[in-house]
Amino acid sequence: MYRRNDNDQLEFEDFYLPFGGKLRSDNRWVLLSKLIPWAELEEEYAGLFSDKMGAPAKTFRMALGALLIKERLTITDEETVEQIRETPYLQYLLGLSEYTDESPFDPSMMVHFRKRITPEILARINDIMVNRELKKADNNDSDGDFQNAEDQEDRSSSTDKKPNAGIMMVDASVTPADIAYPTDLNLLNESREKLEEIIDVLYEPMKGEIDKPRTYRLKARQAYLKVAKQRKSSYKAIKKTIKRQLQYISRDLQHIEALKALSGLGNLSSRQYRKLLVIHELHRQQREMYDAKTHSVPDRIVNISQPHVRPVVRGKASADVEFGAKIVVSRINGYHVLEAISWDNFNESRLLQTQIERYRERMGFYPEAVLADKLYRNRNNLAYCKERNIRLSGPKLGRPEKDTTQNKRRERIDSSMRNAIEGTFGIAKRRYGLGRIMMKLKKTSETSISLVILLMNLEKILRDIFIHYLFQYILILKRKLLIEFQAA
Secondary structure (H helix, E strand, C coil): CECCCCCCCCCHHHCECCCCCCCCCCCHHHHHHHHCCCHHHHHHHHCCCCCCCCCCECCHHHHHHHHHHHHHHCCCHHHHHHHHHHCHHHHHHCCCCECCCCCCCCCCHHHHHHHHCCHHHHHHHHHHHHHHHHHHHCCCCCCCCCCCCCCHHHHCCCHHHCCCCCEEEEEEEEEEECCCCCCHHHHHHHHHHHHHHHHHHHHHHHECCECCCCCCHHHHHHHHHHHHCCCCCCHHHHHHHHHHHHHHHHHHHHHHHHHHHHHCCCCCCHHHHHHHHHHHHHHHHHHHHHHHCCCCCCCCCCCCCCCCCCEEECCCCCCCEEEEEEEEEEEECCEEEEEEEECCCCCHHHHHHHHHHHHHHHHCCCCCEEECCHHHCCHHHHHHHHHCCCEECCCCCCCCCCCCHHHHHHHHHHHHHHHHHHHHHHHHHHCCCCCCECCCCHHHHHHHHHHHHHHHHHHHHHHHHHHHHHHHHHHHHHHHHHHHHHHC
């Protein structure tokens, strides 16, 4: 059951503090609470619950606010609840009307919040905020990403007559998942150990009635450690050990099938049953790679607990292969839009035309230039941009021109400007925790990634507010000094 919160628009002056005083209007959490359109998406969140049955659910503002606090402070779920319990500003952000020293919810609720607030909901919140701020900016960019081309009167004219204006930056990156570096031997050893636990659970009800299946777990463990503990093992030794582990797993799977025929799989927990299905597929993939003498297979599983994680070949100097979700981000006037999330590797250049069309829907006109790396400069994208009078950064295809001084200068300028979106990923990974996604589920991981993009836009809005007030203060101070100087 869901009960709507009547205090979503509570003013900070009305927030009751039992120890006296009042909240500061310039506090970052108070300002943040005024930037988020809480009410616009509460109806969609309320639709997840029954109007009459069940215990009252936490409000949309409390759920989203708690997730924002966690991601902004890069802390655990347990620490998030403790911070909320101790800080009145955080309680105001969550929509409470007065300070309380009791925890508003159990830390386990954070998982449910991440499941309920989907990346689609966060994308709509981000779009609402970005569109609102772009309209306020009136085509003026504070950090040089956007070039003013027309006045406000021209923006209200027909879309087809508007000239291209502004600069859009696009790039892709991988958000690594919190998993150990996967090797075939380690995966097979972990699979074998999980299967042995499952065999123990299935055999327990029939203990004394039938003989326990022989798993040779001690011999299998010794065979694994003989190679795993070596500082550097030979290719032949690794292949031999992989073959033996595959045989042990195959034997265990046969035992499980026999026990399943006798008593079924009802004694397994949902987690054990899920892992059994994953191990079945992992064994098939590893057997296929061993027989074919290859190291690649479609939809390769690299972690049993997180089977959705895939290897993504990036060719970076620090890591040739990364394991996590691949994201595509656009940067417009300093604001970021998450265009796509995928756990499978893909060519991000195929999304460029879609990104440009979304820019047109948001701004009302096409961009003057698109700053991207060389991967985006294929013939389809070049033809698409040329038809719409959009300059796609980078050198031309084919033989270079004779007089390239001006072109090289333009390329250097574009490259220096594109550092902004490259820095975006660096800030997101180092400051906001995007460098290691700690969530274990596919759905909650995507929510965490979307929250980081939303937070970065909120931080930019807060910085712009601070700069605006600082600029106004300097103007007032200048006028006061001028008046004093004239009076003297």
